Amino acid sequence: MTHTIYQQAPLPFMGQKRKFVKAFRQILRGYPDDVTIVDLFGGSGLLSHVAKREKPNATVVYNDFDNYQWRIATIPRTNALLARIREVTDSLPRGKVIRHPHRDRILEIIAEEEQCGFVDYITLSPSLLFSMKYANNMDELVKQTFYNTVRRNDYCADGYLDGLTIVHKDYKALFAEYRDKPNVLFLVDPPYLSTEVGTYTMSWRLADYLDVLTVLQGHDYVYFTSNKSQIIELCEWIGRSRINRNPFECAHRVEVNTTMNYNSNYTDIMLYRKNENDEQILQPAG
Structure with a gap:
């Protein structure tokens, strides 16, 4: 049976990896035909689709957290x-x-x-x-300006999700299911740090992005990021500095809310700590 091979997701999705398809296929060719591929942040499903077409005998788990399957339906x-x-x-x-x-x-x-x-x-x-x-x-x-860029042809996604094992789970729970199994390749494509994530159904902080890195320890993976996130630079710095504890541990925290205008505000944070072995207490001039 001939299956359509999609080079991009059939429906719009911010952050789909269509420009990586060729390189991703090349990576997959280095794995056995019965490999298990777990797409932790499935998004548009494009990576899962490409994986299943490249490795028809593989088990490909597509974590459809954003309910792309329903959009296709x-x-x-x-x-x-x-x-x-x-x-x-x-x-x-x-x-x-x-x-x-x-x-x-x-x-x-x-x-x-x-x-x-x-x-x-x-x-x-x-x-x-x-x-x-x-x-x-x-x-x-209703808040947006409309432009006449209406699509001329119908959308079609026939066979796009065929053969995939589709789940809807928190990525940590899905990772826990497969982390101790042999012959597993994890696809790790979280929303990018410092990048617009408005169409995703999750809200992320810096700690969430860093938590994802624990998936990479001791496992085969394909990981995606961008130069805006500076995650790679951060990890390289951690490797060089060899910090083994939180430098802000036991520090005190003071917050001040600042308003720029009617719809823009931020929080300034001051952290302070006096080490117990300090020999001098600084007094304000006066």
């Missing part, structure tokens, strides 16, 4: 919705701003569809919003 509804929007925009110039009353009519159509069921706003976004802008719901969509 609703493609017929999405195509029907886009067809209705196309009726409004076909007479308008491509790539230009959609103004009233056409914009109002599009919002009415989307609202009608939402009353009947699920609207895939992420898939809808590239057809209505400026490049690389996404909306997750109607509240976010």
Whole structure:
């Protein structure tokens, strides 16, 4: 049976790894046919799809934490919705701003569809919003300027997830299931640090990114990051400095909230600690 081989995810997804497909295939060829491949942060499923096509006899576990499977299942509804929007925009110039009353009519159509069921706003976004802008719901969509970039053809994902073992789990729980098994390759593609993660269904702090690194210890992995995250530089520094304890341990913490304007604020933090073996206490001048 012939399977379609996708070179990119069939539906829009921020951070899909389509530019790495060729190099990823080359890595997979160094593994036995019966390898187990665990995609801890499955995202669009593109890495899992490529892995299963390259290694048909492998067990490929796709952790669909962002429910991409459901978006694929609703493609017929999405195509029907886009067809209705196309009726409004076909007479308008491509790539230009959609103004009233056409914009109002599009919002009415989307609202009608939402009353009947699920609207895939992420898939809808590239057809209505400026490049690389996404909306997750109607509240976010109505705040955006609309452009006539409506997709001309229907979406299709036939066979995209065929053969995959699909789970919906916290990556730590999934890793625990496979960490002690032999012949396992972990795919580790967390949301990038210092990068927009607005379309993901998880909220991450620095500690969360660092926790992911524990997966890499003593296991085969393919790990993705970017130069914005500076994770690699941080790990290289830790290796050089050989710090074996938290330098802020037992330090006191003082926080001051600062407001820049009506929608921007941040917290300044001061940490202080006096080592017990200090011989001198500094007094303020006076």
